[in-house]
Amino acid sequence: MQEPVEPFDWERIVLDQFPGTYLGEVAFRTVFMFVVILTALAVSGKREVRQLSIYELVLLIGLGSAAGDPMFYHDVPLASAVVVFVVVMSCYKLATYISDRNRRVRETLEGKAVYVIEDGCILTQNFDQEDLSLDELFSELRVEGIEQLGQVRVAIREHSGQLSLFQFEPGDVRKGLPILPKIFDQQSKDIGQPGEYACCNCGHVQQFNAPALEPLCPTCGQKIWVEAVL
Template sequence: MMTAFARTIILYFLIMVGLRLMGKRQIGELEPSELVLTMMISDLATVPMQDFGIPLLAGVIPILTLLAISMLLSQISLRHLRFRAMVCGTPSVLIRNGELQQDAMRRNRYTLDELLEELRGQGIANIADVKYAVLENSGQLSVLPWAAQQPPTASQLGLEVEDDVTLPVVLINDGRVLAKNLTLCGKDNAWLNKTLRKEKVSSPREVFLMTLDEQGQVVCVKKEGLK
């Protein structure tokens, strides 16, 4: 029992480290080589977890080998565009200037129904409204409508808009004070305690979320159910 537990924990953290090395991507955004790597690693990990007769290294070594190959291919791809195109493929234009590129659709085995479904998902009902539709290496469809079909921006309308977009920093997360973020904002515990008193809160443990943006605005959300 303890052997199975220990093997599972080791392989779990090994795979988690490997996926972190691959970067932050969703499954639907993985390139073909990355998807194959993920599937092979998952299969290799299940064998030593289920069969105790197989040494743990029989699963760890192949996983480490695949991760090393993946990192090597990534480094080569960064330096050689042709190699990257061979391994990962290249984007394909399915719609150009409002016209379907049927040859590109056939090469990618991309049906008309799939294309229309993707366009509807992005709020486009007419193919003629699209200037470019590009099938990316990840399988996602990037749609670029004609300028006349896009909503106008403030600069196009000649309006002067103040850029008031700020990035709030979390200071308290579910009752826990994030000291690193507090220091990053140039604040200390004395400032925090003073701010909590203004919010009629006696302790950080009573706060579910507190943020501070670049303009000095504080947002404090108290925990529910506290008396």
């Protein structure tokens, strides 16, 4: 039969039944899990890392777990939680120190800024490497007041996952791929009437002087078009 818990038993609160050397194992476990969490977040991509840096997320996850257990479980000693806090903060400081001074490490863990739109066209080679769908890209652009890609001079996806947007001056805006859902959904493989049409995959705008059956986009090789708008 389990003995009842004696309130304010300081030996149990601080170390419980563990020997003092067990705190060294706690420190090792903490370093190991810090690396595991950091690797998992780095692999998961920018979609999971918004606003906070990858190091701040690891810090929050590690400290949150360390703080929660000793609050609820009487057999989790406070000394172990303190060791976890000290080691996590030390790992955080060391990781950010190395990252700030080593570009390769920084780009490996945090990623780097990637151009996804330039001169009104999606840079498909760069875009395909990002964990981002066209719907998500268009949604972020619409939030910034963009109605068609001809308004966009440059769009850069930052290492944080956020989109930095630079627009053409009003007089420089050209026809482009419409991203408002009702207009974008009017897409077709065939060109029925002469005019300017935008590729629904990359945004390339092409003039057609006559109807055409399933023409290929010269930029990306796709064949779904929608009438370009200004």
